[in-house]
């Protein structure tokens with residue numbers, strides 16, 4: 001029987017919109033609850049070092065309010081490891097981070113920083129957290145991920161999503177290599193209605209994490225309903241007797 005693939009919904013960009021006005025609406029925790037109600041198997045949130053979207057308080061509320069597994073994306077820093085050990089999410093996905101980047105531009109260089117990663121991964125695992133490494137579909141990085149003690153690799157699908165030649169084949173080979181090494185295989189970044197199917201069909205990939213497209217598409221799918229509701233409220237106010 002074919003195993004159902006899990007969908008993790010990344011709610012970072014609900015916080016991006018909230019932060020644009022500095023208030024509390026839209027609330028990423030409310031979005032997470034809706035996503036789970038709609039069928040998401042887990043919630044992903046990236047606590048960036050510059051806190052440009054998700055904030056510490058969002059993660060605390062996600063952890064206590066949302067019953068689905070929480071995947072905390074984070075940089076490989078002592079600050080983030082300490083926060084994760086306190087929060088105890090279901091999983092921590094270690095990602096590379098550069099302040100000046102618009103989004104996560106490449107996979108983590110696991111092979112180039114094994115000495116730094118090993119104690120961090122050990123500490124996270126000792127705290128009961130599943131450790132995932134966000135890597136490019138590169139044989140050296142996947143072998144290194146198994147060697148440093150990760151239990152999951154998440155394959156960066158950004159180059160595939162940008163249409164780079166040969167990327168789907170690389171993802172297939174990487175997924176097979178990772179599963180052969182005993183790693184659980186996830187994938188994500190830049191996935192959309194238009195490009196998800198070939199990645200979803202790779203048998204070793206048991207989880208996809210998708211965010212930016214879903215939050216963007218929700219605007220188009222949700223806009224008619226909210227415009228109609230505003231129209232209704234305005235018309236009802238006009239029809240009511242003046243105070």
Ligand SMILES: CC(=O)[C@@H](O)[C@H](O)COP(=O)(O)O
Nearest residue numbers: 010012046095102103104189
């Ligand atoms: C690691 C990854 O691919 C994304 O989930 C990550 O969250 C990207 O960061 P932004 O959400 O800031 O684009």
Ligand SMILES: NCC(=O)COP(=O)(O)O
Nearest residue numbers: 010188189190209211212
């Ligand atoms: N790890 C990938 C993720 O959580 C979502 O990435 P994106 O769909 O926002 O590009």
